[in-house]
Each structure stands twice: as C-alpha cells, then as structure tokens.
Amino acid sequence: MNYFSGKQTNRYQSASILIVDDEVGMQKVLFKALSKTFPKVDCAGNIEEAEKLRTQNHYDLVILDINLPGRSGIEWTEVFDHNEHVTDVIFMTGYADLDMAIKALKLGAADFILKPFNLEQMLKAVQQCLDKRIDQRLRYALQRDVERHVETNIIGGSEKTRQIVQTIRQFAPSKASVLIQGESGTGKELIARGLHEASGRTGPFVPVNCASISEHLLESELFGDMSTQREGMFQVAAGGTLFLDEISEMPLSVQSALLRVLEERKIRPLGSDKQISVDIRIVASTNKNLKQEINDGHFREDLFYRLNVLDIQIPPLRERKTDLIDLVPHFSKKLAKELNRPELTWSEEDVFAMHQYEWPGNVRELKNLLERCILIGKPVAQYWRELNFEHSPSDSRISVTLSHGDITTAITDFNNNHMGYPTEWTLKDVEKAHIKQVVKYFDGNKSAAAKELGVSRKTLDRKYKEWESQDLT
Numbered sequence: 001m002n003y004f005s006g007k008q009t010n011r012y013q014s015a016s017i018l019i020v021d022d023e024v025g026m027q028k029v030l031f032k033a034l035s036k037t038f039p040k041v042d043c044a045g046n047i048e049e050a051e052k053l054r055t056q057n058h059y060d061l062v063i064l065d066i067n068l069p070g071r072s073g074i075e076w077t078e079v080f081d082h083n084e085h086v087t088d089v090i091f092m093t094g095y096a097d098l099d100m101a102i103k104a105l106k107l108g109a110a111d112f113i114l115k116p117f118n119l120e121q122m123l124k125a126v127q128q129c130l131d132k133r134i135d136q137r138l139r140y141a142l143q144r145d146v147e148r149h150v151e152t153n154i155i156g157g158s159e160k161t162r163q164i165v166q167t168i169r170q171f172a173p174s175k176a177s178v179l180i181q182g183e184s185g186t187g188k189e190l191i192a193r194g195l196h197e198a199s200g201r202t203g204p205f206v207p208v209n210c211a212s213i214s215e216h217l218l219e220s221e222l223f224g225d226m227s228t229q230r231e232g233m234f235q236v237a238a239g240g241t242l243f244l245d246e247i248s249e250m251p252l253s254v255q256s257a258l259l260r261v262l263e264e265r266k267i268r269p270l271g272s273d274k275q276i277s278v279d280i281r282i283v284a285s286t287n288k289n290l291k292q293e294i295n296d297g298h299f300r301e302d303l304f305y306r307l308n309v310l311d312i313q314i315p316p317l318r319e320r321k322t323d324l325i326d327l328v329p330h331f332s333k334k335l336a337k338e339l340n341r342p343e344l345t346w347s348e349e350d351v352f353a354m355h356q357y358e359w360p361g362n363v364r365e366l367k368n369l370l371e372r373c374i375l376i377g378k379p380v381a382q383y384w385r386e387l388n389f390e391h392s393p394s395d396s397r398i399s400v401t402l403s404h405g406d407i408t409t410a411i412t413d414f415n416n417n418h419m420g421y422p423t424e425w426t427l428k429d430v431e432k433a434h435i436k437q438v439v440k441y442f443d444g445n446k447s448a449a450a451k452e453l454g455v456s457r458k459t460l461d462r463k464y465k466e467w468e469s470q471d472l473t
Contacts, residue, residue, distance in 0.1 A: 011202050013279040014238040015130050016040035016058060020050040020073065021065040021092075030063060033119055034126065040277060047071040051078060058276035059087055061110075061129055063122075066093035066100065074100065080108050088129045092117070137236045138204050154187075154194055155330050156323030157448045160315045164191065171310050172198035177262065179247075179307045180285040182314030185364030188285035189245060191312060195283055196241040203240025203280065206233050211249035219254050223261075224269035234267045237280045247284040247307065248293050255300045262306045282307065317359040317366065322448045324354055327363065331370045341374050349381040357384075432467060435460070 015038050019030045027043040035041045042057070044050035046068050054062075066073040079087060091104045094115035101112050110132075111125045154165055171178060172195050180188045189207060196205040213221055224232030233242060244250070250258070261267050262282065266275040284307045293299035317323065336343040344350075359365055373383050435453065439460075442448040450457045 011134060011239060012038055012130060013203075014039070014235075014277060015060050015134075016277065017042075017126070018050060018053060018057075018059040018062045019043045020045075020047070020062060020068070022046060022068050023065075026065075029119065030122070033123060039279075047073070047076045050076070054079065054087075056274065058274050060133055061088045061090065061126065063090045063092065063126070066091055066104070067095055074104060074107070077107070088133065090122075090125055090129065092122075134238070137231065137238060154190060155326050156320065157326055157445060157451070158320040158322040159443060159445050160320045161323055164312065164314065165194075167312055168194045168198055171195060171312070173200070174310065175281055176309040177282045177284070177307050178310045178312060179290075179304075180283065180312045180314065181290075182285075182287065183316050183362055184287045185362035186314040186316060187363050188287075188314060189243065191314060192241070192243045192245075192283045192285065196243075196281075199241065199281065201240050201281065203238050204236070205241050205243065206237035207243040207245055208233050209245045210254075211246040215251040215254060218250070219257065220270055222254070223257065223267045224272075226269050226271035232267065232269060234261065234278045234280060235276065239279055241281045241283055244282065244284040246286060248286040248288040248290060248299060252298075252300065255303050259300065259303045259306060262303075317362045321355055321359075322442045322445050324366075325448055325451060327366060328354065328370070331367050332374070335367070335371050335374050339371070339374055341377070344370070344373055344379065347379060347381070350379050353381040353384060432463075435463060 017034055017038055017040070019027055019034075019041065020043075021027055021030075022045045024045070027045070031041055031043055040057075042053055042059075044053055047070060050062075050064075053059075062079055064073040064076065064079070073091060073093075079089060088110040089108065090111045090113060091109050092113045092115055093100070104112050110129045113122060113125060154161065154168075168191065178192075178195060180191050182188055192207070193205055208218075208221060210218060220228075220230065220232070222232050222234060224230055224235060244258075261278070264275075265279070266277050268275050290299055290304050290308075294301045294304060332343050361368070369380065369383075373380055376383070378386075435449070438453055439446055439449040442452070446460050447457050450460045453460070
C-alpha cells in the first residue's frame with residue numbers, strides 16, 4: 001500500500017530524493033517505498049558516491065546515514081553549502097547521542113531519526129520536509145500574483161467567445177505547450193488561467209511578463225540564481241503552469257535557454273553546473289505576428305514551433321461586440337463595488353455609443369472606461385462627447401429600447417436604414433421581421449438575441465420552428 005494518496009502523488013511530480021546509506025538492504029527498502037511516489041530517487045553507499053551524484057543532479061531532499069565508511073554523514077558539510085541550492089537533509093543513525101543530534105540540527109538538518117525506525121515514521125518525515133518546500137513555492141507564487149486582480153471567469157455569450165471556451169476545455173487536459181495570440185487587452189492571461197484551472201494540475205499558475213524584465217534579470221527570474229539562493233519561476237511553478245506573457249519581447253539569448261528547457265525538461269540555474277528536472281506546462285502569449293518577428297530575425301523559428309503545439313487566437317472586441325451585453329453589467333457591478341461608488345445608469349445614447357465604438361484597446365479599454373465613468377459619475381456618452389468623441393445617435397434614427405436586468409439596452413438602426421414596417425403587415429409579420437433583425441444584429445447568436453428581446457432561448461427556437469413549418473406549407 002502506498003503511504004501517499006493519488007492526489008498527493010501529483011503534488012510531488014518534480015521532487016527528487018537521494019538516499020545515502022552503506023546498508024544495501026536499507027537502500028532497497030527506502031527506494032522501493034519512495035519511488036512509488038517520487039519520480040527521481042537515487043542511492044549511494046558513501047559520501048564520495050553521494051557527492052558525485054549531488055554535483056551532477058539536483059535533489060530536494062537527502063536521507064543521510066551518519067555512520068558511513070570513510071567520511072561520516074555529519075562531516076558531509078557540502079550538502080549544507082548555502083552558496084548552492086539549499087537541500088533538506090534528514091539524518092538517520094543507530095548510534096546517536098544528544099551532542100550528535102544537536103550538531104546535526106545546528107548544521108541545518110530538517111529531521112533526525114533513530115534506527116531501527118518504522119517505515120511510516122520515515123515517510124511521514126519525508127512528506128513534512130517536501131510539503132514545507134512545496135508550500136513555500138506556492139506562497140511565493142501567490143504573493144507574486146495576489147495584487148494582479150485578474151478575472152478568472154470568461155464573460156461573453158458571442159459565438160466566438162463560446163468557441164474559445166470550448167477550445168480551453170479541449171486543450172486543458174494536455175501537457176502540450178499553448179501559444180495564445182491576440183491584440184493587447186483581449187484577455188490573453190485570462191485564457192491562460194482558464195487553461196490552468198481546467199487542467200487539474202496541482203501546482204500554481206505563475207505569470208511572468210517577458211517585456212518588463214531586463215535580459216539578465218529575466219534569465220535569473222526564470223531559471224534561478226545560486227548566488228542569491230533564489231529559485232526560478234520554473235521551480236516555483238512545479239506541477240503547475242508557467243505563463244510567459246509577451247513572449248515576443250524575450251531576448252534571443254533567453255529564447256535559446258528556453259528552447260533547451262522545452263526540449264530537455266530540465267533547467268540549469270545561473271552559477272550552477274547541475275540540471276534540475278521540471279514538470280510544468282508552458283503557456284505563452286503575444287500581441288505580435290511571430291512569423292513576421294521570425295522573418296525580421298527577432299524570434300527563433302524553432303522556438304515558435306515548440307511553443308505553437310496548440311494555438312488559440314483571441315478575436316478583438318470589435319469582432320464580438322455582442323459580448324458587451326454581458327461585459328458591461330459585469331464590470332459595472334464589480335467596479336462600483338470595488339470603488340464604493342454607485343453603479344452607472346444607462347440610457348439609449350450610452351448603449352448605442354458603446355456598440356458603435358471600435359474598441360482599439362479591447363476589453364481592457366472597456367474596463368478602464370467604465371472605471372473612469374464610475375469615478376467621475378458621468379454617463380459614457382457624455383464623457384466621450386467631452387473628449388470630442390461624438391457617438392450620439394442622429395435624430396433620423398428609429399430605435400427600440402428593451403430591458404435586460406438592470407440595464408436598459410437600445411437596438412438602434414441595425415442596417416443603418418429606417419426600420420419601420422409597412423402598415424399592411426400583420427402583427428405576426430412585424431414580430432417575425434423584428435426578431436430576425438435582432439438575431440442578425442447579434443451575428444446569429446440566438447442566446448444573445450433572446451436576452452435582448454427579453455424572452456427565453458426556447459421561445460426563440462419555437463418561433464423559428466413555426467416559421468420553418470409555415471414556409472414548407
């Protein structure tokens with residue numbers, strides 16, 4: 001029976017352990033018990049063998065017998081060298097006194113176990129050591145992320161947004177790298193988070209903005225630096241997802257190092273000769289045309305193909321304006337609560353203005369606009385007019401105003417033509433023409449049209465079936 005549950009096993013996907021004991025039987029017992037959970041478990045019979053392994057590999061934990069032939073475990077001070085990556089050490093011995101235990105703990109030992117011991121006692125000590133290390137990484141990841149205030153829900157009922165949600169569900173279970181492409185402000189980090197949350201990976205989501213960090217610091221940030229005893233984001237994201245935002249801004253030298261990591265699944269911290277195995281998923285994003293960047297010599301073609309195993313294209317807000325019906329009330333309510341200010345009141349003019357605008361800054365611009373309007377207490381259309389952006393509808397337009405929740409929405413002049421109907425039409429003819437106009441306005445999205453019309457989607461489907469049956473007769 002495995003001491004660790006299946007869920008816990010996923011937690012230790014990147015952990016590595018070195019067992020140092022001159023008793024072959026003890027090596028076999030510990031190796032058999034630990035290798036069920038931990039992907040890398042090595043054994044050595046003396047300090048010389050152990051030091052050779054340690055200089056070649058990274059270990060999160062060393063289980064070390066004190067009484068060894070040649071140098072004793074207590075004399076192996078290199079393993080506590082803080083100029084190298086700090087490794088936890090559990091001492092074990094059958095001949096211990098209080099002075100030896102104190103000396104071991106002063107060296108920095110995480111635990112001290114007397115032989116003979118119950119196997120469960122050792123496994124519990126191992127679990128406590130590695131849980132502490134993993135929790136430190138998770139806290140660090142959370143500390144970096146907590147101030148970002150990034151949304152975790154994908155808002156919008158347009159067909160293009162629904163396709164993105166479906167793509168996330170399709171791609172999430174895979175470990176393959178994903179490249180997210182789209183204009184600034186379209187929500188690329190939101191999509192990356194959605195992939196991580198749907199993936200079931202137990203590690204953290206760790207975002208790194210490649211454009212905001214200098215070349216040398218970016219390499220240190222990603223891979224770690226032994227001179228400062230700092231773990232890189234690849235280690236912090238162990239078992240989770242590393243999100244490389246604005247990957248097109250990554251310097252070519254760092255691109256080369258990243259390519260090696262993607263090929264070997266190992267990192268080499270700055271100032272170290274050792275490689276560390278990593279188990280993470282890479283999600284990258286860009287607002288540039290990477291193929292053009294490759295042609296211009298700014299991006300490696302081989303790295304592009306490594307990152308672009310799976311691809312998600314995010315359309316700009318101007319191509320999915322039907323999402324405004326969900327985005328506007330969502331942000332209005334959320335921002336008003338955060339700012340402790342009243343929610344905006346909406347008129348036909350405001351809603352028409354927002355639908356007519358092309359939103360070059362995409363969802364980010366929408367959110368910023370709503371925040372400013374809430375803070376200054378001015379309707380959107382008035383605020384725009386004061387900035388010389390005229391978006392108010394002309395007097396010649398005929399509009400129909402409908403209600404959706406707490407927001408009054410205007411559907412105004414869908415085809416830029418007069419929207420009146422001939423007087424000889426029956427009420428059913430007018431209803432049919434109007435519903436089809438609304439559905440057309442929402443790019444065939446019947447769910448969004450139903451919301452705008454104030455009816456259920458089932459009602460709309462029933463109407464269409466009635467018209468289809470009438471057309472057949």
